[in-house]
Amino acid sequence: MALARRVKRRPRADGTAPSASREERPRATAKLTTWSALFLVAMALLCSASLSLWLWQQQGVVGASWRERAGTPIPAWVESEEPIVSVGLIADLQYADRPDGYRVGSRRHYRNSLRVLRSARESWLRSNVSHVVVLGDNVDRSCREAHFGGDPSRALSEVLLGFEGLRPHFVLGNHDVESFIGPSRPHLLRALGLESPHYAFRPAPGLKLIVLDTYEVSTYSAGARGEEAMAVLGRKRETSGTAALKGPGNLRGLDRRFNALGGALGGNQTDWLRRELQESDRLGERVVVFSHVPVSPRAVSLRCGTLCLSWDHDEVLGLLREHGCVKAFFAGHDHAGGYHAEDLWGPRLRTGATVAGERRILHHVTVEGVIETGSGVGAYATLDFYGSGVAIRGEGRVPSRFLAF
Known part of the structure; x- marks a missing residue:
């Protein structure tokens, strides 16, 4: 094979360096283009990583790996066993008779919620499921507005028809209590068939399901509870007025949870929860807790972050961790969903001993919201x-x- 000769260019008569040949010019341009592309890719990756880190810091989210968020697949042996009991679960319908729209960067399908609910009802009836836990926000707050119906009772009745033939157990969400604010709240409870917004029931022997009201203390509460909520937010924020309180304002980290979209259990309900858990510990029951608002900072999405946490999440978490009967905590509110398996260790294991039965897992599941579910898709x-x-x-x-117990 013949080798191309390298031609040595001589200096010009005026002493200047000779220009590159026609063959060398495209080669140099190609090298420059490659390095430019690599530089741009590196800068894009750096900016993306920096932005993600900044968002996580602003929202105070500890975060979980993709494997943890995916959870454990359902094992094969489960398919050969009959469950003790089956319970339906659905979150954040937020139905309103209005066109789809965008909020906080996500598309919301208001009318489609009833279609998803009908599909869920048919599935549950085919599977002989009777009990259903509804994780709050049955209607959207916009149903109060005149151009979207102006009657939250009518919107709620449309939702309740979707549970015909089932035994729904309702959790109060922020859209529910805002739609039926103040004197209308007792009407909301009657429509949902609730004597109290927090309660417990046993769908099977040895299993207790507890429903919490995370809006006992909130800006939507009447009387002393509403005043208490405004005092809490007043200590944390500089803004005033319910509309301004719905966002995080200037708050950072875990303090972002102090907004009007959330609330707290209050002292009486917390005492009630403690007594329920003590009773189940004594009886050897398994307990699963349901709430509209998450309590684990690691079970929320990046989009919602700590904005979606309960005000008293740390106190509630302390109770859940303290009582071994609690196996799982389900919430809605954060439409993107989330999951975290909290590894808890007994006191003897923390000191280094290996005692069987001292370790347990507390599962936190945030259920994806129906409101952000498009046509032809379930949730x-x-x-x-x-x-x-x-x-x-x-x-x-x-x-x-x-979720292993």
Whole structure:
């Protein structure tokens, strides 16, 4: 093979350096283009990483790995066993008779919520599911507005028809209590068939399901509870007025939770919860707790972050961790969903001893909201309870996973 000769260019008569040949010019341009592209890619990655880190710091989210958020797949042996009981689960319908719209960067499908609910009802009835836990926000606050119906009672009645033939157990959400604010709140409870917004029931022997009201103390509460809520927010924020209080304002980290979209259990409800857990510990029951607002900073999405936490999340977490009967905590509110398996260790294991039975896992599940579910897609689940755990059989946007007890 012949080798091309390298031609040595001589200096010009005026002493200047000779220009590159026609063959060398494209080669130099190609090298410059490659290095420029690599530099731009590196800068884009650096900016993306910096922005993500800044967002996590602003929202105070500890975060979880993708594997942790995915959870444990449902094991094969589960398919050969009959569950002790099955319970339906759905979150954040936020129905309103209005066109789709965008809020906080996400598309909301207000009318489609009823179609998703009908699909869920048909699925549950086929599976002989009777009990259903509804994680709050049955209607959207906009149903109070004249151009979107102006009657939250009518919107709520449309939702309640979707549970015909089932036994729904309702959790109060911020859109519910805002739609039926003040004197209308007792009407909301009557419509939902609730004597109290926080309660417990046993769908099967040895299993207790507890429903919390995270808006007992909130800006939507009447009387002393509402005044207490405004005092709490007043100590944390500089802004005033309910509309301004719905955002994080200048708050950072875990303090972002102090906004009008959240609330707290209050002292009386916290005492009630403690007594319920003490009773279940004594009886050897398994307990699963349901709330509209999450309490774990690691079970919220990056988009919502600590803005979606309960005001008294640390106190509630302390109670859940203290009582071994509690196996899982389900919430809504954060439409993107989330999951975190909290590894808890008994006092003897923390000192280094290896004592069987001292370790347990507390599961935190934030269920994806129906309101952000498009046409032809589902967003609900069936909880199949077994002696050793609960299988979440999700539909559409709600992933399936196994929560080991």
